[in-house]
Amino acid sequence: MKQPFARLGLIFVLSSGLLASMSAGAEENIATLRNGPISEEADPPRISRTNDSNERRTRNYPMQPPMIPHKIDGYQVDMNANQCMACHSRRNVQESRAAMVSVTHYMDRDGNFLASISPRRYFCQQCHVTQTDAQPLVANDFVDIDDLLSETPAATH
């Protein structure tokens, strides 16, 4: 009758040791993500600067939504106003010299053209984003399609 309890005790000791080692491992992993042990307040990274050069960037692929080459701090895009469209709408581009949003943005989902920007395209930052000078946390091995096509077959055989 005593043996089952002994086994249970052994299992408990082993499993608690295993749990302890697992939690230690988890702590190490978290530490690499947050630059310090979880019990300490880590120094936050500096806020990176938004690119404000106003120079259009090359799209990485044809369907990429163009990136925003300027600061948009405090721009109001809600039920009352869309401050992006104060420059980028059809009627305002001549004065603002900004790029007009694509005509697709004036279409509803059935392909009908509307007088103003389509509600489904209203929230600009769902697709269009600013760029900062932050360094990528993870390396990116994306290759532009033109570069891929121009590579010689000998290099890839």
Add this chain to the structure above:
Amino acid sequence: MSSPSKYFSIGFLSLGGFIMGILFWGAFNTAMEFTNTEPFCISCHEPIYQELQSTIHFTNRSGVRAICSSCHVPHDWTDKIARKMQASKEVFAWVVGTINTPEKFEANRRRLAEHEWARLKANDSLECRNCHEFEYMDFTWQSQRAVDQHSTALADGEKTCIDCHKGIAHRLPNMSGVEGF
């Protein structure tokens, strides 16, 4: 009032009048200045003060900031008195509670904003220019977008600050039909 004073000397009266004048003027001006302070404005306009707090006119790298009266009350004395007299109507609105709930305020936001746009349009954005003087703008330190607008439309007087910089310190009202939106 038609006969000279029987009991007080001319010296006492003129000196007394002078001292009382200083006291009354001082009290008047102090009371007037009090109505220009932030706590006085916030006692009614608390919600819009909260909107200001996330903008660059409240918090920024150099710590220079605008208070309500910096933009909403003329700095020049005569214009300030005129504005303060106008504000007596706003005291009436406060008494009857025209915008005493967030819902009422939202319903009136466009009308109130239009008053301020019209005022700044009429005085060529004077309250902006009290700090942001065009003469001293260095275009070489502005972004290309800012240079494009400031060196053309603003420089030749075709536009004034408020034409483009609406909603710079508060949330915008419903902008449908407003020029440029």
